[in-house]
Amino acid sequence: MKDFLKTYKAIGFIFIGTLTMLMYVNQQVLIYQMGLKVKENHQVYSKLVDHNRILVYNVLNLKSPVSLQTKLLAKKVELDMPHKWQVVKLESSPKKFVYKKAVKKGFFANLFIIGREAEASQNINSLASLSY
């Protein structure tokens, strides 16, 4: 009986040991797989960023005064600062389009006043090109 228990104990130890080792190996494989995935994602990300930078550069190149000047000169159009007579100054918005402030008439009265509708504003900063 004693020998029988000893054998089971030994087998138990071997089993637990093997299981622990297998778990360790599995964990290492998972780490590797995750690392690989992160690396792949990072590669895709950096490729996209690089591509974006090239596109931004192309836009900058097209926008540069020299490039515009060359293109316009090729079409025999002189790039020149506008003269004063060439500039039309627009008046500020006519008064009839200016919104009037909602008149406050107390708490209860305000509940029934229909004010301005909510306006969506575009945040120019959010559209700014990628920084270098």
Place this chain on the structure above:
Amino acid sequence: MYKLITPRIKKVAYFLVVLFVLLAVRLFFVQLGAAKPLSKLASDQHNMYLCLLPRRGVIYDHRKKELAVSINLNSIFADPLMIEDEESTAEKLAGALDLDKEDILLKFKEDKRFVWLARKVQPETEKAVRGLSIKGVGFIKEPQRVYPGGELASHIIGFVGMDDKGLEGIELQFDKLLKGTVGWRYSIRDAKRREVPGYEYKEIPPADGNDVILTIDSVVQAFAEKELESAFEKYKAKGGIIIVMDPYTGDILALANRPTYDLNNIKGSPVEARRNRAVCDFFEPGSSFKIVTAGAVLEEDVVQLEEEFFCENGEFKWGRHTYHDHRPHGWLAFRDVIKYSSNIGTMKSAMKLGDKRLYRYIKRFGFGMKTGIDLPGEVEGMTRPLKQWSKLSLCSISMGQEIAVTALQLACAISSVANGGYYVRPRIIERIQDKAGQVIEEFKPEQRYRVISEETSKELRAILRGVVEDGTGKLAEVKSYLPAGKTGTAQKIEQNGTYSHKKFTASFIGFLPYDKPRFAIVVIMDEPRPYYYGGTVCAPVFKNVASQLMRYYKIEPL
């Protein structure tokens, strides 16, 4: 139990014991003697340091328009030992990379595991090579500096080499701040020397380079370059310079040279075209220098504006030398001496001043010393010390001979006249900031000292207005903006030491509006043909640039 241990088992047991003892001894000696080199060998094979390149900082103009940026491009390499069929591979690559097949074959025959095939190739080329799927050909990303403006402000911005190191201009001057700090990643690699992902031990990320913001305005730079280019071509000049400066702050708004070069195609440009003539070249200024003589005599009160000088009808013998005016004049008031650029009248006024005082003013106007601009290769010009002056020096120097100056020094001198009499240090860098926008270094405008009084400056401005209104610089007139300036036409010195009658340096230095100057402009043309007068060649360039400046900055006509 005892019977089980037979002599044979005993022998095997003894043998195993001896074997283990031997192994233990070997292990002991390995551990004791060769542990360090062996563990280093193992570590070298197993571990790797990956160099993480920083991104080079951006160079911006005053309005934060990008003038120099970095992009990543792939470079293509090969491992010659892994190439299976050299002939066909070389043929395929030669077609895709537009290279010579023989050159590629030579690279394959090198006894190396790594050879460059092409550096920093265009994305289309990279795609074509990837499409070939050749074993033994790989790709490495490398930063490439690109310049959206191409030729725009090329002499200011400069360029970098293949290793991303600054070689010219701002790229060279601020290389340390622009390039950033390299980062490292300590990781492990597999048998194929590839990084094992997920096992990065340590990482020091790279610190990207700082951004440099210039005082240059790319729009002003563009039209200054355009005007310079058209004059340079029209007069088939050897060289040309234009500087647009804020006379109060010393800010350089535009600085251009001709010939020029494309920053995106350095190899295709001659070395001669890369020199920043505005700071590296010096020349005899000729009559433009008369502003110094005029400033000095007025400041020292040795000459009055209406004081008359006899201009000897265009020919004046002094010692053994005979001086000439380009047009004969009789009696001229001092203001007209400058207006009509009479050499004889100017030297007579300088005689009243004396050499010591003239020399002092030459120095005060900033000649014979570097301006201190943050551009590489600046020269001092050539101003001989007073001791080395001959008896003729006073006359010659007063009209801009026997002295050599840079275009930038002339810009500073005319700015001193324009701004009420202060010498300003030219400024080309506004600030340096990191990627987060934090200012690392700010370059504030610097007014160094007073050169001439406010009163003298006012008088001189009025005289120079006369030059444009009714003198030698009529072609610089910009209606309603009242510019002022001085023309200059200097004979160049031939190799035998005599003054040339064919080679000239034409110049026009001026500012506008004359009573409240906003801009100082210097235009220099080296050896223009067939016309060579500053008033004919350079004054129209001044006019065109000035009129566009007025419109660009929306300055109301006077």
